[in-house]
Amino acid sequence: MTLAAASHGFLSPTGVEIAFLLVGIATLGAAIVTVSSRQLVHAALWLVVALGGIAVEYLLLTAEFIAWVQVLIYVGSVVVLLLFGLMLTKAPIGRSPDADSGNRWPALAVALASAAALVWVVVDAFRTTWITLDGVQGSAAVSGRSLFQYWVLPFEALSVLLLAALVGAIVLSRKGGDTKGAAEGSAKGAVRTPAAPVAREGQR
Amino acid sequence: MSDTLAIALRLLAVFVVFLVFPLVIGQTEHKVMAHMQGRLGPMYAGGFHGWAQLVADGVKFAQKEDIVPAGADRRIFQLAPAVALLPYLLVLVAIPIGPHNAVGQALDAGIFFVLAVMGVGVLGSLMAGWASANKFSLLGGLRTAAQLLAYELPMLLAAASVAMAAGTLSLPGILDAFHWWWVPWQIVGGVVFFTAGLAELQRPPFDMPVADSEIIFGAYTEYTGLRFALFLLAEYAGIVVLCALTSVLFLGGWHGPFGADGLGWLWTLLKTVVLAFGVIWLRVTYPRLREDQLQKLAWTVLIPLALAQIALTGIVKVVIS
Numbered sequence: 001m002t003l004a005a006a007s008h009g010f011l012s013p014t015g016v017e018i019a020f021l022l023v024g025i026a027t028l029g030a031a032i033v034t035v036s037s038r039q040l041v042h043a044a045l046w047l048v049v050a051l052g053g054i055a056v057e058y059l060l061l062t063a064e065f066i067a068w069v070q071v072l073i074y075v076g077s078v079v080v081l082l083l084f085g086l087m088l089t090k091a092p093i094g095r096s097p098d099a100d101s102g103n104r105w106p107a108l109a110v111a112l113a114s115a116a117a118l119v120w121v122v123v124d125a126f127r128t129t130w131i132t133l134d135g136v137q138g139s140a141a142v143s144g145r146s147l148f149q150y151w152v153l154p155f156e157a158l159s160v161l162l163l164a165a166l167v168g169a170i171v172l173s174r175k176g177g178d179t180k181g182a183a184e185g186s187a188k189g190a191v192r193t194p195a196a197p198v199a200r201e202g203q204r
Numbered sequence: 205m206s207d208t209l210a211i212a213l214r215l216l217a218v219f220v221v222f223l224v225f226p227l228v229i230g231q232t233e234h235k236v237m238a239h240m241q242g243r244l245g246p247m248y249a250g251g252f253h254g255w256a257q258l259v260a261d262g263v264k265f266a267q268k269e270d271i272v273p274a275g276a277d278r279r280i281f282q283l284a285p286a287v288a289l290l291p292y293l294l295v296l297v298a299i300p301i302g303p304h305n306a307v308g309q310a311l312d313a314g315i316f317f318v319l320a321v322m323g324v325g326v327l328g329s330l331m332a333g334w335a336s337a338n339k340f341s342l343l344g345g346l347r348t349a350a351q352l353l354a355y356e357l358p359m360l361l362a363a364a365s366v367a368m369a370a371g372t373l374s375l376p377g378i379l380d381a382f383h384w385w386w387v388p389w390q391i392v393g394g395v396v397f398f399t400a401g402l403a404e405l406q407r408p409p410f411d412m413p414v415a416d417s418e419i420i421f422g423a424y425t426e427y428t429g430l431r432f433a434l435f436l437l438a439e440y441a442g443i444v445v446l447c448a449l450t451s452v453l454f455l456g457g458w459h460g461p462f463g464a465d466g467l468g469w470l471w472t473l474l475k476t477v478v479l480a481f482g483v484i485w486l487r488v489t490y491p492r493l494r495e496d497q498l499q500k501l502a503w504t505v506l507i508p509l510a511l512a513q514i515a516l517t518g519i520v521k522v523v524i525s
Binding site: 080 | 280324326337349353
């Protein structure tokens with residue numbers, strides 16, 4: 001087995017590679033702070049840094065389209081949803097005494113296992129392939145073509161899965177006999193917050 | 205070397221636009237509101253038409269004490285105005301004002317970049333609302349988040365319709381593909397986009413998050429001096445960005461009945477200014493929507509309209525190709 005970098009060498013990294021490594025370290029640091037911080041909202045904001053770091057990594061790999069989608073979906077929507085849920089429930093300024101879960105060791109084990117699985121899959125899939133980043137590898141046109149020509153079946157399967165999750169969330173949020181705000185209910189189900197938006201609707 | 209210089213010059217131009225235009229919009233808002241509502245205050249300072257009002261405001265903001273409430277989360281409280289303002293500076297880089305590459309930086313997926321980065325600005329309001337340790341601020345933050353969640357989707361769908369029509373995600377590319385009949389074809393999407401954009405900026409009639417009669421000034425209640433001014437500036441920068449984007453995506457940007465080659469940037473500017481005037485006009489004329497009306501408008505009117513627009517775009521696209 002030959003190493004992927006054998007023909008290009010490890011010892012003369014380009015500026016992009018150095019930047020990739022540094023951003024990766026910063027992202028990892030932010031991610032660790034996210035799960036270890038005892039201040040809930042700070043954890044959510046560190047998550048923004050971690051997700052933004054991943055977007056920068058995509059950019060360095062010339063996957064411009066994926067990078068912006070990452071910012072749009074995760075930073076712009078998922079984190080906003082998270083913060084919304086935190087503010088609705090309990091997010092004191094300062095430390096939360098009950099921020100630590102008893103499940104943290106199993107959680108760590110699961111995280112390590114899934115990381116190992118992902119790394120193994122990527123290493124196994126690409127092995128010694130060397131991809132030259134010349135600016136067209138990750139453009140919107142290339143991503144779209146490969147997604148809808150070669151990967152269209154997994155894509156559709158995923159969308160069905162998401163639809164099932166959406167319907168499930170609506171069903172769960174309607175269980176309490178309350179039939180209002182179904183559209184918001186899907187958002188609520190995803191972060192498991194109580195039915196506070198509906199309560200706010202009652203304020204009028 | 206000349207490459208670096210060209211890039212530096214472009215970025216400098218974008219920065220100057222970022223510094224000047226929001227202030228111009230702010231000053232215009234003062235004057236237009238004064239005329240429409242018969243307000244005397246903004247017409248006084250300096251003599252003719254109260255031209256010095258902007259300067260007076262600047263001096264006032266600069267000399268106020270910068271206060272951080274005792275119970276607040278200090279760092280996040282202080283960081284929030286920057287998070288609210290900077291995304292708009294980044295967005296301006298990608299908006300083309302004229303043909304032949306008259307854009308800060310042409311991006312392959314420009315439309316996604318613009319929408320993604322605009323969404324980040326709302327984090328500033330959320331941070332401010334939470335970190336102020338004030339019930340009114342928290343309520344304002346909550347309303348901001350609820351509003352963003354509701355209006356991000358129709359905005360994206362409307363923008364996607366234009367991208368479908370043009371067959372590209374790049375903003376200059378969309379304008380290169382533009383024909384005059386796109387305006388009636390995409391008009392529904394345009395209205396949805398502009399309305400959702402107004403809601404995202406929390407401008408009246410969608411200013412529930414800062415409703416002064418209920419929650420003082422929402423997430424910005426505890427802010428004073430320059431940090432407060434930065435939030436106001438973010439709002440005006442947001443108006444510039446939204447109007448410029450709407451004119452680029454739906455009104456043909458630099459295309460006009462004549463002189464598109466030399467005076468293209470003037471057309472973009474004209475459309476942007478007219479839209480900005482409309483934004484101000486809406487503020488003076490329309491009452492504020494209630495929170496439930498806000499949510500209802502987004503989920504039951506704007507999203508179906510945006511989906512219908514996408515369907516229409518798809519059908520026309522298939523028929524003419």
